[in-house]
Amino acid sequence: MVKLTINGSERELEVPENMPLLWALRDVVGFTGTKFGCGKGLCGACTVHLDGQPTRSCITPVSAAKGRPITTIEAIAEDEVGQAVQTAWRELDVVQCGYCQSGQIMSATALLSNNANPSDADVDSAMQGNICRCATYVRIRAAIHNAAGRLAKEVS
Amino acid sequence: MGIEKGIDKWLARRGETSAAPERAVVVNVSRRQFLAGSAGLALGLYLAPLASSAGRLAAEERAEQDDIFAPNAFVRVASDGSVVVVAKHLEMGQGTYTGLATLVADEMDADWRRVSVEGAPADTERYKNLAFGLQGTGGSTAMANSWEQMRQAGATARAMLVAAAAERWGVAADTLSVSEGVVSHAQSGREAGFGELAKAAGERPVPETVSLKAPEDFTLIGKQALPRQDSPAKTDGSAVFTQDMTLPGMLMAVPAHPHRFGATLSSVDDSQALEVPGVVGVVRFAGGNRRFEGVAVLAENTWAASQGRDALKLEWDESKAFDLGSDEIMARYRKLAEQSGTIATQRGDTEAALKESATLIEADYEFPYLAHAAMEPLNCLVKLGEKRCDIWNGEQWQTMDQQAVAELLGIEPQQVSLTQLYAGGSFGRRANPHSDYVLEAVAIAMAAREQGIQAPIKMVWMREDDTQGGHYRPMNFHRGRLALDKEGRLVAWHQRLVGQSIMTGTPMESFMVEDGIDPTSVEGAANLPYDVANLQVELHIPEDIAVPVQWWRSVGHSHTAFSTESLVDEAAAAAGKDPVAFRRALLAEHPRHRGVLELAAEKAGWNKPLAEGGEGERRGRGVAVHESFSSYVAQVAEVTVKGDGSYRVDRVVCAVDCGVAVNPDVIRAQMEGGIGFGLSAAMRGEITLKQGEVQQGNFDDYKVLRIHEMPTIEVHIVPSSKPPTGVGEPGVPPIAPAVANALFSATGQRIRRLPIGKQLES
Numbered sequence: 017m018v019k020l021t022i023n024g025s026e027r028e029l030e031v032p033e034n035m036p037l038l039w040a041l042r043d044v045v046g047f048t049g050t051k052f053g054c055g056k057g058l059c060g061a062c063t064v065h066l067d068g069q070p071t072r073s074c075i076t077p078v079s080a081a082k083g084r085p086i087t088t089i090e091a092i093a094e095d096e097v098g099q100a101v102q103t104a105w106r107e108l109d110v111v112q113c114g115y116c117q118s119g120q121i122m123s124a125t126a127l128l129s130n131n132a133n134p135s136d137a138d139v140d141s142a143m144q145g146n147i148c149r150c151a152t153y154v155r156i157r158a159a160i161h162n163a164a165g166r167l168a169k170e171v172s
Numbered sequence: 173m174g175i176e177k178g179i180d181k182w183l184a185r186r187g188e189t190s191a192a193p194e195r196a197v198v199v200n201v202s203r204r205q206f207l208a209g210s211a212g213l214a215l216g217l218y219l220a221p222l223a224s225s226a227g228r229l230a231a232e233e234r235a236e237q238d239d240i241f242a243p244n245a246f247v248r249v250a251s252d253g254s255v256v257v258v259a260k261h262l263e264m265g266q267g268t269y270t271g272l273a274t275l276v277a278d279e280m281d282a283d284w285r286r287v288s289v290e291g292a293p294a295d296t297e298r299y300k301n302l303a304f305g306l307q308g309t310g311g312s313t314a315m316a317n318s319w320e321q322m323r324q325a326g327a328t329a330r331a332m333l334v335a336a337a338a339e340r341w342g343v344a345a346d347t348l349s350v351s352e353g354v355v356s357h358a359q360s361g362r363e364a365g366f367g368e369l370a371k372a373a374g375e376r377p378v379p380e381t382v383s384l385k386a387p388e389d390f391t392l393i394g395k396q397a398l399p400r401q402d403s404p405a406k407t408d409g410s411a412v413f414t415q416d417m418t419l420p421g422m423l424m425a426v427p428a429h430p431h432r433f434g435a436t437l438s439s440v441d442d443s444q445a446l447e448v449p450g451v452v453g454v455v456r457f458a459g460g461n462r463r464f465e466g467v468a469v470l471a472e473n474t475w476a477a478s479q480g481r482d483a484l485k486l487e488w489d490e491s492k493a494f495d496l497g498s499d500e501i502m503a504r505y506r507k508l509a510e511q512s513g514t515i516a517t518q519r520g521d522t523e524a525a526l527k528e529s530a531t532l533i534e535a536d537y538e539f540p541y542l543a544h545a546a547m548e549p550l551n552c553l554v555k556l557g558e559k560r561c562d563i564w565n566g567e568q569w570q571t572m573d574q575q576a577v578a579e580l581l582g583i584e585p586q587q588v589s590l591t592q593l594y595a596g597g598s599f600g601r602r603a604n605p606h607s608d609y610v611l612e613a614v615a616i617a618m619a620a621r622e623q624g625i626q627a628p629i630k631m632v633w634m635r636e637d638d639t640q641g642g643h644y645r646p647m648n649f650h651r652g653r654l655a656l657d658k659e660g661r662l663v664a665w666h667q668r669l670v671g672q673s674i675m676t677g678t679p680m681e682s683f684m685v686e687d688g689i690d691p692t693s694v695e696g697a698a699n700l701p702y703d704v705a706n707l708q709v710e711l712h713i714p715e716d717i718a719v720p721v722q723w724w725r726s727v728g729h730s731h732t733a734f735s736t737e738s739l740v741d742e743a744a745a746a747a748g749k750d751p752v753a754f755r756r757a758l759l760a761e762h763p764r765h766r767g768v769l770e771l772a773a774e775k776a777g778w779n780k781p782l783a784e785g786g787e788g789e790r791r792g793r794g795v796a797v798h799e800s801f802s803s804y805v806a807q808v809a810e811v812t813v814k815g816d817g818s819y820r821v822d823r824v825v826c827a828v829d830c831g832v833a834v835n836p837d838v839i840r841a842q843m844e845g846g847i848g849f850g851l852s853a854a855m856r857g858e859i860t861l862k863q864g865e866v867q868q869g870n871f872d873d874y875k876v877l878r879i880h881e882m883p884t885i886e887v888h889i890v891p892s893s894k895p896p897t898g899v900g901e902p903g904v905p906p907i908a909p910a911v912a913n914a915l916f917s918a919t920g921q922r923i924r925r926l927p928i929g930k931q932l933e934s
Contacts, residue, residue, distance in 0.1 A: 032449055035473075035475050036475060039473055039474055039475035042416075042474070043424070043472075043473035043474055043475070044473065046418075047409075048409070048412075048415070048416035049408070049409020049410065050409070051413075051415065051547070051548070051596070052415060052474070052549070052632075053547050053548075053549070053635065054635040054870050054871050055478075055634055055635055055870075056635070056870055056871075056872070058870055058871040058872055059547070059635075059871050061547060088409070089408065089409035090408070090409050090410075093408065102407045102408065105403070105407045106399065106403045106404060106407055109399060109400045109403055109837060109838075109841065110403075110407075111265075111400065111402065111403055111406040111407060112265030112266070112267070112597075112841060112845055113264055113265030113546070113547065113548070113594070113595060113596050113597040113598075114265070114402060114405075114406030114407075114411050114594065114596070115413060115546075115547040115548045115596025115597060116547045116596075117406050117407060118409045121407060139879070140879050140880035141880070143879045144878050144879055144880055146879070147547065147871060147876055147878060148547070148848075148879075149545060149546055149547050149597050149599070149849065149852075149876060150265045150547075150597060150845045150848075150849070151844065151845045151846075151847070151848020151849050151851075151852070151877060151882065152841070152844070152845060152848075153848060153877075153878075153879040153882035154844050154848075154882060154884070154885050155841070155844070156879060157879070157882075
């Protein structure tokens with residue numbers, strides 16, 4: 017039995033301790049917004065927040081997530097930054113196939129939470145771990161800047 | 173709980189039951205009549221709203237509604253006025269759900285905010301691609317083949333809604349106007365929404381003919397920022413891909429494949445696999461034509477299945493397996509290119525012209541195998557029943573998959589339902605001409621059933637299985653010989669292409685391959701647009717290479733554009749002419765090629781000097797223009813090469829002529845994405861074999877483009893009133909030659925082998 021705090025709710029899962037968080041979220045809890053892409057932490061499709069930090073859930077065993085808040089794409093709209101990122105993603109129609117976009121949005125939200133006004137170089141560095149085979153990168157960059165502007169306006 | 177109960181429960185929640193009574197007189201193609209007449213397909217159709225989360229909010233709002241007006245197979249209107257467009261094409265990122273809905277909604281004058289999209293079930297008769305005569309998505313045909321059909325579907329719905337209003341108000345139909353889902357009579361100020369009129373509209377006869385809008389009356393077609401249908405669901409995690417689809421009692425299956433194509437299984441030790449917690453069973457499944465045989469581990473979750481798979485101890489008989497390496501294959505191709513091939517196109521006397529030439533250009537080009545590597549690894553959900561098979565899949569190839577599955581199971585095609593879910597990319601892979609992964613999923617489910625496991629089975633390939641699964645863009649070798657006369661005019665063009673045929677050995681061979689020419693091997697070369705009096709293109713199809721090959725985004729153009737646009741660039745350089753001016757002069761008969769070439773050059777500032785790089789950096793600019801799938805694209809690439817030979821692509825200016833720009837923003841997105849996809853392959857995309865074994869597995873060794881390598885991109889669309897053509901593929905072919913030509917301009921070194929890799933590094 018593993019106790020996890022997912023999107024603010026405590027859950028007890030009967031899964032082996034070494035099961036990657038990705039599969040616990042997807043196959044056991046049913047949060048399928050977090051995606052399987054590579055299984056080796058190479059593509060970023062499985063990105064969630066663990067203690068607010070972007071984390072590759074496909075290589076994070078559930079044992080390492082015990083007692084630490086986990087946020088997935090399903091709850092990112094409750095976060096002010098997450099919501100701004102999603103709004104920017106929609107305004108710019110970033111998505112194509114959409115499969116990697118949960119992970120992109122989680123990484124972008126983490127970036128903007130730590131850096132309110134990232135440069136292109138900051139974006140490139142923070143988003144390098146997230147592959148998009150549709151190559152929506154031009155719009156990902158633009159949407160991150162759009163979300164940063166949106167958040168700055170809200171503050172002022 | 174059985175699947176039927178699960179579905180009944182779900183339908184009940186939606187306020188529907190699987191035995192819904194007729195509630196309205198529905199004319200033309202009735203959804204309910206259709207259901208009554210083809211029980212085997214009912215499931216697929218009813219599940220479509222669940223599966224397709226596009227316009228999810230709109231769909232939820234209308235959950236309690238009945239679609240009381242369905243004038244044809246593509247449009248339904250509910251009593252709340254919401255509109256469903258049934259998409260016959262797979263949404264795999266290319267924006268087709270948005271495009272198809274735009275066509276319908278514009279002619280219908282529907283309110284875009286109330287339009288949602290569902291994937292169509294497998295039903296060739298109703299949902300065939302008019303370009304193929306089969307149901308399927310590919311060849312960048314969605315907009316082209318749907319342009320009239322979808323507009324007619326919308327216009328028919330509109331005419332019937334207007335007729336209903338005219339009858340209700342006792343006025344002439346031509347005194348009514350429609351805007352954003354509301355029919356109005358200006359004179360009396362009366363108004364009625366689609367929802368209010370839907371029931372009465374459903375009782376009207378379907379008009380035999382309808383007139384379509386004049387382009388100046390379009391309200392949605394050509395509109396700059398029409399939001400994508402699938403954006404909301406794809407930004408909040410709710411979009412349902414095959415990977416996300418679940419059925420009650422479903423088991424996950426992860427297969428083990430041989431390491432070499434053509435190997436067969438000799439022994440299985442599954443004792444350790446069966447000890448993995450969550451593993452339910454291990455089954456051996458049969459292979460087939462260009463399809464692996466293997467062993468699948470069935471488990472309650474994907475992790476257990478993959479752990480179980482990795483714990484299998486398998487022995488393979490590789491005595492008949494393919495055992496050549498990439499270098500050996502290329503050496504064979506090079507040798508083949510010494511001999512004349514089958515002639516794909518011929519005019520003038522190329523050999524004589526080459527002999528008399530003042531300047532001869534000779535160049536060989538090499539292209540690797542390429543994996544599609546979509547973000548969603550291949551997968552497929554199968555539920556076998558009594559004389560029935562239900563499949564949920566990012567389904568791209570309905571007619572042939574349905575046929576192939578029926579054949580394997582010994583049932584009728586109509587007994588196979590295919591529910592089209594979103595695909596997490598495809599780039600061609602999910603439309604497999606041998607139905608390889610779909611049949612594998614069915615074969616696993618059959619093997620499980622034989623062992624008494626009746627559960628629905630979702631087969632999931634791990635990333636390595638996807639990369640090593642074959643069905644690649646074929647390796648190619650192209651030999652080019654060009655002749656210039658004393659004045660530097662291009663007088664002869666000879667190309668010999670060597671590469672496996674995609675169509676040979678598929679159900680399409682009989683109508684695609686003619687006189688030894690697979691048109692998908694020579695497209696883009698055999699129809700060279702440049703004005704040259706002597707042209708000859710030949711093809712060799714090696715038949716002893718057992719690596720399965722398949723179309724890969726832009727198919728033959730993915731290699732022919734590179735060799736043709738590199739060769740013409742070499743000719744320009746040899747003639748001492750500007751690359752744009754040289755091409756333009758040879759395109760007098762091809763105004764659409766010329767149009768995009770001129771637009772891209774102008775927007776890129778081709779005639780102005782390129783800004784200089786930093787210390788030790790060399791900069792260059794290159795161009796390429798190519799038509800594929802009847803769309804015309806030119807790209808100008810700007811590169812910076814550092815002192816050590818490493819390089820980056822800084823900027824790409826792209827011009828596209830795809831006829832009427834239905835969704836300009838989707839077109840821009842497809843050009844951006846096509847450039848990124850093509851650049852990924854050009855820079856380092858390469859599947860290599862060593863003694864028949866694929867050397868790459870995951871994104872650490874099959875490296876793909878990441879955000880820091882993405883150039884800035886500008887897309888310019890040529891205004892056009894010609895019928896629309898596709899944009900999913902045509903953005904891909906020009907980028908590799910544009911970049912290679914830019915690298916030449918920066919360094920003086922020609923790139924003749926893809927990927928570019930580290931060829932410029934010392």
